[in-house]
Structure formats: structure tokens, C-alpha cells
Ligand SMILES: O=C(O)[C@@H](O)C(=O)CO
């Protein structure tokens with residue numbers, strides 16, 4: 170199995186270009202990030218070129234603390250689309266293949282209509298990219314519009330864009346729904362990216378409720394051949410948190 174270092178959490182003490190270099194030196198196969206916008210795309214591209222790593226994904230802007238995006242919030246469509254367009258432009262500038270469109274704190278039919286329209290905009294604006302939506306667990310992200318995989322799949326099916334996919338974050342979905350083996354198997358055709366972390370502490374993927382040796386073997390047997398996003402919160406230095414990597418890489 171291959172792994173992508175999520176630089177939102179790993180080496181988050183370093184500037185993004187240096188975090189990319191650190192991930193390469195530690196043996197990761199790819200990187201992904203949350204919000205790269207404080208860094209010039211040229212500097213990020215240079216670090217990617219130097220290391221040979223691909224940036225797999227980035228997010229639309231989170232907004233104010235607790236907002237977690239804007240794309241399902243009625244009345245803020247213009248801001249949401251500007252952020253989607255900015256994310257697409259940034260992704261293209263660094264050769265990044267996917268953009269996670271963050272929904273924000275909202276609920277109800279009007280929020281759904283707004284989210285669908287903004288996702289439609291994103292998918293049409295970037296047929297060359299994968300547009301991801303990600304259910305977040307309700308403990309970490311109370312009130313976030315998207316919290317369950319069936320809700321995400323319904324939106325994906327409603328829009329019918331081939332470039333709209335599910336970000337299957339095993340951490341969030343184990344907390345909300347469990348049954349990860351069957352869920353991964355059933356949802357495989359709509360999954361665009363998979364992320365991992367221990368449950369419930371969001372630490373290294375080598376302890377807690379989920380046995381990632383099993384999850385990696387399931388994904389391998391399903392033919393999954395893309396890097397899994399290591400999106401966990403290291404305790405202490407990231408370089409000291411990588412004991413899990415060799416064993417999972419052998420799967
Ligand atoms: O799981 C998460 O929190 C992330 O994948 C994300 O993009 C939202 O911060």
C-alpha cells in the first residue's frame with residue numbers, strides 16, 4: 170500500500186514546501202494538504218518537482234473558526250464560488266488532482282440545494298479535476314452539513330458528474346457509521362480518495378478501534394492502487410510518529 174502525507178497535520182510546523190521535502194525524505198509516496206493558500210504556488214510546485222511527489226488534494230477555504238467552508242450556506246453563494254474557483258486555479262497551478270469542496274455548517278433542504286448548485290459549478294468548472302465531498306464526524310465538526318456517507322452518495326448520484334467523488338475518511342466514517350469493510354466495498358465506485366487515522370484519538374493508524382492492516386488488505390484486494398491519506402495528528406514530532414508506515418507499506 171502507498172501513503173500520502175497529509176501536510177495539514179503532518180509536519181504542520183514547517184512551511185508547506187519544507188513539509189513536502191520532509192514527507193519525501195520520510196518515504197511517503199505522495200502528499201496532500203488542507204489550505205495551501207498562504208504559500209506561492211511556484212514554491213509548492215518547486216518542492217513537488219524537486220521531490221518527485223504529487224500533491225493529491227487540497228481544500229476550499231475553511232473560513233472563520235468553526236465554519237468549515239461555505240458551499241452549503243444559503244446567501245453566500247458568490248463567496249463560495251470564488252473560493253471554489255480559487256481552489257481550482259491553485260490546484261491546476263501545482264498539478265494537484267483533486268479539490269475537496271467544504272460544505273460548512275448548515276442543514277435542511279435549502280442548504281442542500283445550495284450545496285448541489287455549488288458542486289455543479291465546481292464539477293463543470295474543473296472537468297480535469299476530481300471534486301471531493303467528505304462526511305465529517307459530528308463530534309469534531311458539529312453541525313457540518315455533510316456527516317454521513319449515504320448523504321454524500323445521494324448528492325453524487327443526483328448530480329451525475331463523473332468527476333464528483335466521495336472522500337472516504339475512515340476516521341470520520343468509523344465514528345459515524347462503522348462497518349468499514351462493507352462500506353468501502355460497496356462504495357468503491359464513488360470513492361475518490363481514502364484517508365486514515367486512529368479512532369477515536371485521531372492519532373497514528375496503529376491503535377484504537379480500527380485495524381488498518383485489515384483495511385489496507387481489503388483495499389488491496391479490491392484493487393485500490395492509489396495512496397491512502399495519512400491524516401492523523403502526531404503527538405510530538407511527525408518524524409517520531411512513523412513507526413506504523415513500514416508494516417502498512419508491505420501490504
Ligand atoms: O478530515 C478532515 O478533517 C479533512 O480531510 C478535511 O479536509 C477537513 O478539515
Ligand SMILES: [Mg+2]
Nearest residue numbers: 303338364400
Ligand atoms: Mg479527512
